[in-house]
Amino acid sequence: MKVLVVEDARHLRQAIVSGLRRAGYAVDGAGDGAEGLWFAESNDYDVVVLDIMLPEMDGLTVLRRLREKGNRTHVLLLTAKDAVEDRVRGLQAGADDYLVKPFAFAELLARIQALCRRRYGQKSPLISVGDLEIDTASKMVRRAGAPIELKPREYALLEYLALRQGEVVSRSEIEAHLYDEQADPMSNVVDSAICTLRRKLGTPPIIHTRHGHGYVLSADAT
Amino acid sequence: MNSIRRLLTSRLLLAFTLILGIAGVAIYLLARLGLYRELDAQLKFKALAMAALTKPGRDYVDLEFPERIASVAGGEGVPEYFQLFDAQTNILAQSPGLSNFVFQPQFGVLENPAFWNLRLPDGSHGRAVGVEFVAKPPAPKPKPRPKDKEKEAKPPPPEPVPVRLVIACSSEKVNEQLQRLLWILAIAGSGSVAATLILVPRLLRRGLEPLQKLGEQAGGISAASLQVRFPTERLPEELRPIVSRLNELLARLESSFERERRFSADLAHELRTPIASLRATADVALQWPEQGGRESWEAVHELAVQMEAMSEQLLAMTRAEQSDWTIQRQPVCLKPLFNSVWQQLRVTAEGRRISLALDMPEDASLDTDVKLLRAIISNLLGNSVEYAPAGSRIEVGFHAVDGGFELRIANPSNNLKPEDVPKLFDRFWRKDQARTASGHLGLGLSICKSFANLLGYELGATLSGSNILVMSLRGRFSNAA
Numbered sequence: 023m024k025v026l027v028v029e030d031a032r033h034l035r036q037a038i039v040s041g042l043r044r045a046g047y048a049v050d051g052a053g054d055g056a057e058g059l060w061f062a063e064s065n066d067y068d069v070v071v072l073d074i075m076l077p078e079m080d081g082l083t084v085l086r087r088l089r090e091k092g093n094r095t096h097v098l099l100l101t102a103k104d105a106v107e108d109r110v111r112g113l114q115a116g117a118d119d120y121l122v123k124p125f126a127f128a129e130l131l132a133r134i135q136a137l138c139r140r141r142y143g144q145k146s147p148l149i150s151v152g153d154l155e156i157d158t159a160s161k162m163v164r165r166a167g168a169p170i171e172l173k174p175r176e177y178a179l180l181e182y183l184a185l186r187q188g189e190v191v192s193r194s195e196i197e198a199h200l201y202d203e204q205a206d207p208m209s210n211v212v213d214s215a216i217c218t219l220r221r222k223l224g225t226p227p228i229i230h231t232r233h234g235h236g237y238v239l240s241a242d243a244t
Numbered sequence: 245m246n247s248i249r250r251l252l253t254s255r256l257l258l259a260f261t262l263i264l265g266i267a268g269v270a271i272y273l274l275a276r277l278g279l280y281r282e283l284d285a286q287l288k289f290k291a292l293a294m295a296a297l298t299k300p301g302r303d304y305v306d307l308e309f310p311e312r313i314a315s316v317a318g319g320e321g322v323p324e325y326f327q328l329f330d331a332q333t334n335i336l337a338q339s340p341g342l343s344n345f346v347f348q349p350q351f352g353v354l355e356n357p358a359f360w361n362l363r364l365p366d367g368s369h370g371r372a373v374g375v376e377f378v379a380k381p382p383a384p385k386p387k388p389r390p391k392d393k394e395k396e397a398k399p400p401p402p403e404p405v406p407v408r409l410v411i412a413c414s415s416e417k418v419n420e421q422l423q424r425l426l427w428i429l430a431i432a433g434s435g436s437v438a439a440t441l442i443l444v445p446r447l448l449r450r451g452l453e454p455l456q457k458l459g460e461q462a463g464g465i466s467a468a469s470l471q472v473r474f475p476t477e478r479l480p481e482e483l484r485p486i487v488s489r490l491n492e493l494l495a496r497l498e499s500s501f502e503r504e505r506r507f508s509a510d511l512a513h514e515l516r517t518p519i520a521s522l523r524a525t526a527d528v529a530l531q532w533p534e535q536g537g538r539e540s541w542e543a544v545h546e547l548a549v550q551m552e553a554m555s556e557q558l559l560a561m562t563r564a565e566q567s568d569w570t571i572q573r574q575p576v577c578l579k580p581l582f583n584s585v586w587q588q589l590r591v592t593a594e595g596r597r598i599s600l601a602l603d604m605p606e607d608a609s610l611d612t613d614v615k616l617l618r619a620i621i622s623n624l625l626g627n628s629v630e631y632a633p634a635g636s637r638i639e640v641g642f643h644a645v646d647g648g649f650e651l652r653i654a655n656p657s658n659n660l661k662p663e664d665v666p667k668l669f670d671r672f673w674r675k676d677q678a679r680t681a682s683g684h685l686g687l688g689l690s691i692c693k694s695f696a697n698l699l700g701y702e703l704g705a706t707l708s709g710s711n712i713l714v715m716s717l718r719g720r721f722s723n724a725a
Contacts, residue, residue, distance in 0.1 A: 033543040034521035041528035044535055102516035123520035127527030 023138045023178060024048040024065065024199045028058030028084065029073045029100065034123075038071065041127050042134070046161070046174030046181075048202040055079030062088055066198050067095050069137045071130070074101040074112065082115045089116040096137040100125075135159070142185035149184045152241025154228055156184050170222055175200065179215050183229065183239035192236035249452050253445050260440050268429040275425050279418045280371070284359050287373035291357055291411050294326065298379045300405040325364065329408040336407065341365060347410045351376040364412060369419055372412035380404045454480050458487065470498035510672040514554065514686075518547050557687045561671070564694035571613045571698060578608045578642055578651070585622045589629045597635040598628070604642035610649065610721060616695045620703070621653075623688045624715050628655040648720045657713040668705050669693045 025047045029035040032053065039051045050065065052058035055076035062070055062084070070088075074081035085097055098119040099112040109120050118140070119133050135158055139145065147159040153166045161177055163170045172180065178200050183191060193212045201211060216237060220229050230238045327347055328337040335346070345365040351374040352358035364370040381401045449456075458474060465472055473494060474487045522544060529540040563569055579602060586593070586600050593600070610617065628638045632655040641652045667673045672686040696703035701719035708714065 031517045031521055033547055034517060034524055036539070036543060037521060037524035037528050040539075041524065041531065044528065044532045102513050102520070123516040124523045125520060127524050127531065130524075 023068045023134075023182060024050075024202065025134060026050050026052065026058065026061050026065070026067045026070045028052045028055065028061075028070065028076065028081065030054060030076050031073075037127075038130065041131070043202075044174065045131055046178040047134070048178070048200050050202050053077075055081060055084045059084045059087055062093065062095065063091065066195075068141050068199060069134050070095050070097045071100050071134070072097055072117075074099060074103060074108075082112065085112075085115045085117060096141055098130075098133055098137060100130075132159075139185070144185055149181070149187070151184055151187050151239055152228060154184075154223065154241070156181060165223060165228075170224075172219070172222060176215060176219050176222070180219055180223075180239075183237065187239045190232050190235045190238050195236070248455070249445070249448050252448050252452075256444050256448070257437075257440055260444070261437055264433050264436055268433050272422070272425060272429060276418075276422050279421060280415075283371050283413075283415060283418055284373065287359065287371060287411055287413060288357055290324075291373050291375045291409055292354060294409055294411065295354060295375060295377045295379075298328070298377075298407060298409070300379050300381055300402040324411070324413040326409065326411045329410070331406045331408070333408065347372060347374075347412065349408060349410045350374045351408050351410075353377070361415065362412060364414060369415050370412045371415040371418075372410055374408065374410045376406065376408040378404045379407050454483055458483065462490070465494070467501060470494055470501055507671055511558070514672055515551070518551050518554075522547050554687075557691060561687060561691045561694055564691065564698055569616075569698055571616070573611050573613055575609050576612050576614045576617060578604055578610065579606060581614070581618060582621060582625075582640060585618065585625055588622070589625055593629045596629065596632075598632055599637045600625075601637055601639045603640065608642045610719075612699055616699055620692045620695050620717065623692050624653045627688065628653060631659075632656055633658050645718065648718060651717040652714055653716075654712050654714040657707065657711050660707055660711070660713055662707055665705050665707050669703075 023046075025042055027035055027038045027042070027049060029038065029051070030053055035051050035053065039049045042049045050061050050067075052061050056078040058070075058072065058076065058081075059079060061067075072081045072084060076084070081099060081101070085099075088095065088097070096118040097116065098121060099117045100121050100123065101108070101112070102123045104122040112120050118137055121130060121133060135147075139147070139158065144158075147157060149156040149158065155164045157163075158181060161174075163172055163177065163180065179196065182196065182199055196212045200215075216229060220227060223229065228239060228241060230240060232238055325339040325342050325345075326337075327335055327339070327342060327349070329349065330336050333349065342365060347362065350358040350360055354375050354377050357373045357375045359371065359373050362370050362372050381404065461472070461474055473491045476484060476487055476491070479487055525540050525543045525547075582600075582602055582604075625638065632638060636656045638653065638655045641650075641654075643650060669689050669692075670686075671690045674686040693703045696717060696719075699719065701717050704716050704718070706714045706716070
């Protein structure tokens with residue numbers, strides 16, 4: 023999953039970005055509204071965490087601009103403004119969620135997860151593909167009841183494929199959703215991650231290659 | 245419980261009862277005096293009449309006393325007595341009812357008789373008058389010339405004889421009248437006191453109603469209802485100044501509470517971002533302890549320093565506003581002070597290509613507190629360096645104005661609008677509300693204004709039509725503020 027964090031308070035932005043990366047998200051950070059808008063328009067994010075009071079361009083303006091251009095990315099407003107009218111204004115501007123500072127990082131993480139699930143029409147935190155079970159809340163993966171240890175990035179890849187189970191997911195889509203600006207676009211990180219994931223998930227193979235198109239996560243071998 | 249109404253009621257009742265009592269006693273005494281004077285006048289009149297009718301007889305001891313005087317009695321059943329004495333207080337004549345009774349006489353002259361109260365023979369109260377006079381024979385009547393024989397036989401007229409007369413009469417009627425008056429006064433007085441007891445509290449309640457309403461309204465005022473004002477229409481003249489002052493006080497309190505509320509809200513808002521940063525940093529470090537490192541601690545340290553700076557600025561502002569600051573005045577040369585402050589800002593200023601132009605005499609100086617003035621100048625110049633457009637020039641001027649001085653710091657400003665100028669000195673106001681991480685808390689100008697007030701100066705701001713922001717510090721050269 024790929025998240026954009028637009029927050030002008032440097033330490034807060036760094037903490038959120040660092041925490042989300044450790045949780046397996048691909049994260050980009052922006053320090054002002056204009057930069058945040060540019061990032062949001064240039065990339066396909068699953069969730070945008072957006073502060074309201076931003077230099078250059080305030081968060082609500084960024085949100086309105088995105089919605090005006092048809093961008094449907096889920097936006098979580100993060101702000102020190104806690105009055106009801108502020109929340110209403112934010113939600114009416116097109117936000118999907120609202121979190122007031124200060125907050126528990128676990129809550130932010132849970133809200134981002136919920137927004138990610140909503141994006142792919144998944145309401146339950148439990149995703150099943152054949153005998154494969156993925157608990158998006160506890161980040162636990164089991165196959166035929168046996169737990170499988172995955173690194174955050176591997177888990178993120180599996181979760182993304184599982185959210186789009188049955189669909190062909192291209193390499194570029196995987197790169198766009200799982201790797202942030204720090205990743206080397208010329209590397210074969212996707213291929214190697216898929217390879218590692220296949221090995222850990224065991225047999226029968228559940229990730230199938232569609233040559234020239236991408237990958238499909240499906241219990242059906244065909 | 246101390247109550248004006250109760251106090252006034254008790255005092256009014258006491259005063260009214262006292263006045264009523266004094267008036268009653270005065271009426272009684274005057275009536276008694278009048279009645280006794282009337283009685284005395286009657287007795288005197290009778291004494292004078294009897295004295296006029298008392299004549300010495302031919303014999304020294306045999307006085308002529310008219311029969312009708314002897315039958316003097318009080319009219320309408322009022323007993324009346326008399327006793328006639330000679331000079332040695334021997335009884336010469338008396339009323340028939342006084343067989344063995346002897347008055348204890350006191351005597352005065354006819355013009356000024358003696359009066360006294362006494363017990364009459366029948367035991368009743370009485371009043372007596374005593375006079376002493378000389379009973380003179382009547383003047384001889386002119387008669388035709390008598391014959392010689394007759395002339396020789398006619399005896400000489402009797403000699404005047406000194407006598408004393410006491411007339412006494414009953415005073416029971418007077419006493420009865422006085423008794424009746426006493427009853428009337430007592431009943432009227434009691435009625436009046438009773439009426440007062442009923443009326444005074446009611447009248448006072450009605451009279452003090454505006455005061456009571458005022459008290460009830462004042463009692464209903466709390467920190468949440470400071471917008472309430474006392475109505476001044478139909479208010480007694482005595483209460484108007486009080487209510488007017490109360491309304492002014494409420495307005496000041498409301499403004500002060502509103503300012504404090506806004507300040508608390510602003511402060512809470514300002515603290516949210518650094519607290520959120522601290523919490524997020526700590527949460528992430530706790531959740532992934534194996535990946536936490538020096539970066540987290542550096543972030544925590546920076547945030548702590550930022551919050552410390554905020555608390556120090558708030559403390560400085562509070563102290564300045566409470567005048568809890570010892571001002572140490574001394575002559576301060578301005579040019580070296582400006583140069584010293586500019587040295588600290590030079591690196592930032594050069595980075596933004598901002599220059600400083602000082603227009604002031606070499607010996608320009610003020611008798612002031614150097615620490616406070618330096619803090620003001622440092623803040624104003626710091627703001628200019630931070631917010632003036634890159635490549636611009638800060639112009640500082642110092643000159644005499646109306647017996648005082650004006651220190652002006654002017655720089656171009658691209659983003660300020662005229663409506664922003666009045667808000668410049670508000671606490672936590674920033675043109676760009678988002679710059680929470682830049683170290684500017686929006687307290688600097690507010691602190692400068694407080695410091696200027698402490699020094700007895702006035703700090704103001706104006707924005708010219710060509711977007712030149714001028715911060716001016718005005719005051720007297722030697723200000724004993």
